[in-house]
Amino acid sequence: MTAIGKYWRIALGVAVIAALIIVPMNFNRYGLYILSQWAVMTIAAMGLNLTLGYAGQVSLAQGAFVGIGAYAAAIMTTQGMPLIVALGVAIVLCFAIGWILGYPALRVQHHYLAFVTLAFSTLAFLVFRNEDWLTKGIYGISNIPRPNVLGFATNRPLPFYYFCLGSLGIVSLVMWWLIRSPWGRAFVALRENPVRALSLGIDTRRYTLMAFAIGSALGGVAGTLYAPLTQYIDPVPFNLSLSLDLLMMVIVGGSGFFFGPFLGAMIAVLLPEWLRFTQGYYLMLYAVAVMLLLIYSPTGILGILDRYLTERRTKAASALRAVAKSRLETAP
């Protein structure tokens, strides 16, 4: 029974990946832009999911890390450096800042960390806006080149979409490995019961900082893709509301579930396009829907699915037990 379930799951995965590759082939420029944006935001949300969903630390600064990554990519590639160098710089920079920013998390309860990261988010925005010599301030940086990947130019929308999708694939594989590694299990232990984790010999300090830093670094990765995607950046997209949006994506999809960010980012990026007809009411409806969802299931959409599957499994198991019991009773 479980073997069939596994095959189904693999088949579904292959079908989804095939669809993501084949279906967009005849999309127009805008459709590809939206899908690329989905891939980029999914990477950022995956990072936040590691921090929030697996390690249980609230961060309101993920948008700022996307901004740091985007500015690193924009500044370096417009100076003629390859994107891969900018990616390395963004990862190291975001990891280091995330590590430092994680320190307050060690001293205080989780909601204080929310406020520290909120403050950091606003500070980062002020730096993006005010340091003209580096970021060109409110005028922004334009003509950001798109990279050549393995000799292929990604200037046109379709190749660039494949570049984003490929990056998402690589990040997903790394994440999949990370969550199943001893590190990932330590992160979950940290969230579920920090005292017990500590007594089991997990260095909770180091792992808390690690979860925060890796999550932030993924925000930076998303940023380095965001800059060549839009080819123009200014400070506005990286204000606090991006951090809040990313947090909502993780929560709506299902924090602590591997596929939560994929679903959450899809809802946040694609739904506005489908709900064009509601005009300005879209965000209001979205906010109300998020509140209702949280009341019903604080673990998001995948949480509902998970609860349903568990329920079915328990029912099946208890049915089996009942059958076994009745056999035992009729046997003698």
Place this chain on the structure above:
Amino acid sequence: MSNLLDLLVAGLATGAIYALVAVGFTLLWQTSQTINFAQGEFVMLPAFLMLAVMHAGAPFWLAIILGILLSLLLLGLGFKLLLVDPMLRHGVLPLAIATMALAIGMKEAVKQFFSAEASPFPSIVPAGDVWVLGRVVSLQSLGVLALAIAVVIGLTALLNRTSIGHQMQATAQNPTVARIIGVPVERMILLTFLINAFLVALASLLITPIYLAKFSSGEVLGQAAFIAAIVGGFNQVRGAIAGGLLIGVVDNLAAAYVSTQYRAAVPLILLIVIILFRPQGLLGRPEERTV
């Protein structure tokens, strides 16, 4: 140096308003572990409720009364029954995130149903200047300061001198024991939500004439109130008051003496420093950590 007094008075006036908002914020946290990320929007909304009543043709004084009543109903009772009560069993974090969604919803609702533009709002303190210690000080600043101080004194008296206040404090400190000794805990929690709604409505009435009524004005106010609450002490009413006044003054001084570009950064840096070195806040007691 000559305008230092002006800056101080203006800073104390805005600070007193921040204090009102921060006090409500800490009260909700103490009695029901609610971190209200929509607190800024709670200040933004009552002004629009009052404006809506005035557009319907009512005079200003009636608009104030109806606005406060509507705030008590929506931001006090409605907020508690519709969002906090069903969410509380899920824990602190999901509730905090739900209030972030509420903040977005409130902003968008005002933008859609009212206006995306800033609207002027009448002041309850007459415009004009008075002479204090040989200097001209705006009457509005003084009036705001006086009203806010009166409310804070009244609230402190309520909490410390009356039986209801003692019951509320008992509820905040230890709900289980409070219930055993006969405090109607549920009613006390509802009362804190109503007090918060009253405080934000009052803050709205005082601050909106200065900054205009705009759907997005809650963002800055909310942040100032969080910072005030944390800097002063999350678990102390007097901490929130001190924090509010401090942030108001620091904000105004920073505008004058630090570059205007980085004015907004000064309270944020103060916040980070406080959290790192004195997480319980200037006047707060260390909270027992679960970890």
